[in-house]
Structure formats: structure tokens, C-alpha cells
Amino acid sequence: MTKRIEFQLAATDGAARTGTIRTTRGDIRTPAFMPVGTAATVKAMMPESVAATGADILLGNTYHLMLRPTAERIARLGGLHDFMNWQGPILTDSGGFQVMSLADLRKLTEEGVAFRSHIDGSKHMLTPERSMEIQKLLGSDIVMCFDECPALPATDKAVAESMELSMRWARRSKEAFGDRPGHALFGIMQGGVTQELRGISAEKLKEIGFDGYAIGGLAVGEGQEAMFGVLDYAPAMLPEDKPRYLMGVGKPDDIVGAVARGVDMMDCVLPSRSGRTGQAWTRQGQVNIKNARHADDPRPLDEHCTCPACRNYSRAYLHHVFRAQEMISGMLLTWHNLHYYQEIMSGMRQAIAAQRFDAWQQGFHSTRAMGDIEPL
Ligand SMILES: [Zn+2]
Numbered sequence: 001m002t003k004r005i006e007f008q009l010a011a012t013d014g015a016a017r018t019g020t021i022r023t024t025r026g027d028i029r030t031p032a033f034m035p036v037g038t039a040a041t042v043k044a045m046m047p048e049s050v051a052a053t054g055a056d057i058l059l060g061n062t063y064h065l066m067l068r069p070t071a072e073r074i075a076r077l078g079g080l081h082d083f084m085n086w087q088g089p090i091l092t093d094s095g096g097f098q099v100m101s102l103a104d105l106r107k108l109t110e111e112g113v114a115f116r117s118h119i120d121g122s123k124h125m126l127t128p129e130r131s132m133e134i135q136k137l138l139g140s141d142i143v144m145c146f147d148e149c150p151a152l153p154a155t156d157k158a159v160a161e162s163m164e165l166s167m168r169w170a171r172r173s174k175e176a177f178g179d180r181p182g183h184a185l186f187g188i189m190q191g192g193v194t195q196e197l198r199g200i201s202a203e204k205l206k207e208i209g210f211d212g213y214a215i216g217g218l219a220v221g222e223g224q225e226a227m228f229g230v231l232d233y234a235p236a237m238l239p240e241d242k243p244r245y246l247m248g249v250g251k252p253d254d255i256v257g258a259v260a261r262g263v264d265m266m267d268c269v270l271p272s273r274s275g276r277t278g279q280a281w282t283r284q285g286q287v288n289i290k291n292a293r294h295a296d297d298p299r300p301l302d303e304h305c306t307c308p309a310c311r312n313y314s315r316a317y318l319h320h321v322f323r324a325q326e327m328i329s330g331m332l333l334t335w336h337n338l339h340y341y342q343e344i345m346s347g348m349r350q351a352i353a354a355q356r357f358d359a360w361q362q363g364f365h366s367t368r369a370m371g372d373i374e375p376l
Pocket residue numbers: 301302305306307308309310311336337339
């Protein structure tokens with residue numbers, strides 16, 4: 001394993017890009033959507049089913065895994081890939097975002113974040129160095145810098161101080177990561193919705209030098225308009241020859257808008273979480289399978305979709321198993337949602353390569369605007 005992770009840009013159309021991230025565990029076609037495997041599983045899915053939807057890479061959560069079953073135990077059992085039976089690339093987050101949103105009794109200092117586990121109240125400390133150690137124990141292919149993300153809205157002063165702290169942590173992360181051939185370290189840009197701060201953050205990250213760059217601190221409640229406002233300038237502040245990753249995004253139209261603005265990678269729990277609450281994302285918008293209108297409907301969720309939920313089951317069945325709280329409900333809807341997300345990604349990759357991304361976007365938006373099929 002001496003090979004470096006490489007990014008090859010194949011084509012651009014406007015600001016949108018398509019290419020390939022080559023890793024020792026396989027290629028990641030970009031733009032890429034990464035399903036979230038929080039606790040070493042994409043909930044309700046077998047790994048081979050996740051692969052069948054077209055996913056090239058999964059995301060794992062450092063915060064959850066360090067608490068249970070612990071990174072040390074996963075390392076003893078051969079690393080996260082073997083543990084969860086996913087041999088493709090894995091990206092792990094740094095734990096920074098989740099420790100601030102999930103942990104109890106947090107205390108933020110220059111050193112890092114001390115906190116108590118939300119599971120059993122046990123005491124822990126996450127620092128840039130500890131985050132790098134955990135992600136190494138997990139065997140992650142793409143490691144994220146430890147950063148701090150302020151909840152918006154926040155004052156400019158608070159956003160600036162938080163960004164500066166994250167940049168100091170980025171340098172410590174790089175030093176702790178060291179030289180690990182075959183593994184990549186991504187820096188994370190912060191700076192809220194302020195262009196000047198985003199620019200400062202980008203310059204500091206480039207000075208340190210990373211294998212890829214994430215745009216952090218978005219999708220935290222600022223709304224799509226404000227997010228797109230940042231994405232109108234932020235991706236261009238980052239190196240053109242490295243992958244750009246927008247963290248925690250999003251709904252299908254967020255993803256399309258982000259790719260149109262130059263983003264290469266995204267992740268979100270939305271398709272899998274929605275699948276467990278009876279929500280389906282389709283080409284014609286959202287469908288709530290709980291709704292009584294589906295009870296006698298023999299038609300598939302989406303007649304053009306080739307996923308197992310749409311090929312083999314009716315809306316009436318999906319409605320019934322949701323109401324009856326059968327496990328297959330979450331399995332089928334999650335499969336459909338992940339399949340649909342990957343279909344959007346492959347559609348965008350092909351359209352960008354063929355220089356017809358504008359036309360593809362028009363089709364995407366007009367089909368969504370039609371809304372769900374009429375009730376029978
Ligand atoms: Zn489907």
C-alpha cells in the first residue's frame with residue numbers, strides 16, 4: 001500500500017465537475033453521494049445492498065464508534081472494513097460536529113473537547129490528536145481534520161474565533177496524521193456565511209496542504225438560499241485539482257445545486273432516515289407512504305425506478321408494512337431512497353461529461369415540480 005489517493009478530473013460543465021478519486025480500496029466516481037453508516041451499518045441495509053444502489057464509498061462516524069464499540073475494539077477485530085463487511089473506501093468524520101451536537105456536558109478548550117457520552121455518561125476527551133488516532137484505528141481511507149462548527153446564527157466575532165480555532169486544529173491534525181501512504185487527510189473550511197472568513201480559512205488550509213478539502217459549517221439550519229450563497233464562491237477558493245466535499249448535505253435539490261456550484265462529494269442521513277419514517281424521495285418529489293391514499297394502490301412507488309422496492313412491491317404493500325411496523329418497511333424504503341440518490345449522482349456525472357448539465361437540471365426540476373402521481 002504505497003499508492004497515494006489521487007483525484008482525476010475528467011470533465012467540467014460550468015462550475016460542475018466530474019471525475020474519479022482513486023483509492024487503494026477502489027474508485028470513487030464524482031460527484032459522489034456517501035450513505036452514512038453511523039454505527040458501522042447503514043441502517044436497514046446489508047452492505048451488498050448498499051453497493052447495489054451504486055454507492056462507491058460509505059461514511060462512518062468517529063463519535064459513535066469511539067463510544068461503542070470503541071475504536072480500539074474495532075482495530076483488534078481487523079478494522080472497520082472487515083468489522084462491517086464493507087471492502088470499499090470509507091470516509092470517517094472527525095467527531096467534532098457530533099460531539100457538539102450529541103454529547104453531554106461539553107467543555108471546549110484550546111486542547112479539544114471534554115464531554116460525557118450520551119450513551120452511558122462516561123468521560124471522554126476529543127482532541128485533533130485523539131481524533132487522528134481513532135480514525136487510524138478504524139482504518140479509514142479518508143480521514144477528516146478535527147474541527148469546531150459553531151451553531152448558526154452566531155456573531156461574526158464568534159464565527160471568526162471558531163474558524164481560527166479550527167485552523168489551529170487543522171495544523172495539529174496534519175501533524176498527528178503524519179505520512180500514511182494510501183490514506184488521505186481532508187481539511188475543513190469554516191467561516192460561516194461570511195465570504196471574507198471563508199477566504200481566510202481557505203488560504204490557511206492550502207498553506208497546510210491537504211489531499212482534499214471539505215466545506216464545513218453549512219447545513220446547520222441556515223437554509224438553502226444562504227447555503228447556495230456560500231457555495232457561489234467557496235468551492236472556487238479551494239484547489240481545483242483536489243476533491244471538494246460538502247458535509248451533511250442534503251435534500252435532492254440541495255445536492256444538485258451544490259454540484260452545479262462545484263462540489264464533488266456529499267453525505268447525508270436523509271435518504272436512510274426518511275426510509276425508516278415512511279418518507280420516500282422520488283423523481284416526482286416526496287411521497288408519504290403512511291398516507292391512506294396508498295392503501296389500495298397497486299402501482300409501484302415510481303414506475304421508472306429499477307430498485308427492488310419499486311420492481312417487486314406495490315404502494316399498497318409498502319403502506320401496509322409501514323402501518324404494521326414490519327422491518328421490511330424501513331428496508332425497502334431505505335433501499336429505494338439510496339437508489340434514487342445514486343441515480344441522481346450518475347445522471348449528473350453523465351450530463352456533466354456530455355456537457356448537457358443545464359438541460360439535465362431543467363429536467364430534474366420540472367419532473368419534481370409535477371408532484372406525485374394522481375391518486376387512483
Ligand atoms: Zn425505487
